[in-house]
Amino acid sequence: MGSLEPVGNGARLMNRTRLPQANASLYAPNTERSWWWLSITCPSCSSIHLGRVREADQAPGPRRAPCGKRITVRVRRTYGAQP
Numbered sequence: 001m002g003s004l005e006p007v008g009n010g011a012r013l014m015n016r017t018r019l020p021q022a023n024a025s026l027y028a029p030n031t032e033r034s035w036w037w038l039s040i041t042c043p044s045c046s047s048i049h050l051g052r053v054r055e056a057d058q059a060p061g062p063r064r065a066p067c068g069k070r071i072t073v074r075v076r077r078t079y080g081a082q083p
């Protein structure tokens with residue numbers, strides 16, 4: 001009963017480049033915290049996810065959102081960075 005659908009072709013191609021882009025804001029460390037904080041607008045669930053990284057250049061790129069989706073983070077704005 002039912003049908004077995006072949007898995008493979010379609011799914012494979014999705015992997016690398018097709019991650020949804022998530023716009024994020026990056027907040028620089030200050031005297032109270034030593035991490036960079038990220039606020040990510042999730043393209044998957046439309047809520048805001050928070051993340052943190054040690055270095056600003058770790059912020060952009062692929063990441064697993066707390067809702068379980070894989071996304072690619074794009075930093076649109078950076079706040080509080082020292083010139």
Ligand SMILES: [Zn+2]
Nearest residue numbers: 042045065067
């Ligand atoms: Zn999400």
